Amino acid sequence: TARTGTEIDKNIVRKKVHLRGFSSSNLKDYTKMFFKDEGCRTLVLNQLKANPNLSSLCSVPLFCWIIFKCFEHFHSAFDSHELPDFTVTLTDIFLLMTEVHLNRIQKTNLLKKNNRSQEETYRSNKDKLFALSKIAYMGMQKSLFVFDQKDVLSGLPEQDLHLGFLRTVPNYGGSVDQSSYEFLHLTLQSFFTAFFLVTDKKVGAKDLLQFFAECSMQDTTLSSCLPLAWLKNYNPTGGDPFRNKEHFHFT
Structure with missing residues (x-):
């Protein structure tokens, strides 16, 4: 097996x-x-060279295969003349990966191709996506990347643990009675955190900008951090808050 965290009886393993x-x-x-x-x-x-997040993920063979399958899918959806202008981001990868995971749980005939659009897939599973994104957001707020079972199951039904976004962490913290969970990768937790920030109507500018250290927490108006030229009477103060590329963690 190439899966991490998989326990195999030592008696049947030679090496x-x-x-x-x-x-x-x-x-x-x-x-x-x-x-x-x-x-x-x-x-x-060229795209991997230009995107350090994608490139670093590709150092893991499993993630490399997933990313390449996504590239293959995206490229097949475009004419060859359009390919040079099409850029694949980490968000594109995780959106497609999320769609694939969600479609796996659909009860459809194996011989019948799933014709649902990506939007329909997300809408029909919005409760699952929101629960996962809330867990990710809570973890990011507390710098928490391994979650107790009670924290996970408080918002996510147990059957949704098998979607493939979370994996168990055996014997974490010496606990053998309850399982602990983590997202498949830290970048996936970042993706779901960004998903929460975008979809939750209660999230304000202060909640969003706390993830960018260059933005002042005392002045949380969007105009103080986002260089939007169309804002009336816009007078930029200080440097570009995104010059250190922090926002690439969410793209």
Whole structure:
């Protein structure tokens, strides 16, 4: 198995190997194996080079496969003439990944293709998405990345634990009676946190801007941090709050 956290009886395991992940040269070799078309391969490598978040995720073989499958899907949806202008972001990856996970729980005929749009998939599962995003947001507020079972199940039905967004952390903190959970990856928790900030109507400017250290917590008006040229009487003070690229954690 290549899944982390999987316990296997030592009596049936002859050798255990810890994979260090893909190096830069490994990633290029795997890209060459995955994308046979040279033009498509060059485009993918250029986008990975331009996006450090995607590139770092690709050092993990499993995530690399997921990201490449997403690239493959996005590229198939566009004409070849449009490919050079199409940029894949981490948000695109997780939106598609979320759609795939949610569609897996649909009770449909295996021979019948799912024709639901992405929007329909999200709308029909909005309660699940909101519960997951609330857990992620709560964790980010408290710098918490491993959650107690009671905190997770207080807002998320137990059957939704099997969606694939959360995984168990065995014996965390010495607790054997209750399971602990974490998101599949920290960037996935960031994605759901951003999802919460965008979809929850109660979230104000102060709640949003607390995630950006360059913004003053004393002045929480959007105009103080966002350089929006169309705001009337806009007079920028200080430097660009997004110059340190913090916001890339949410894109």
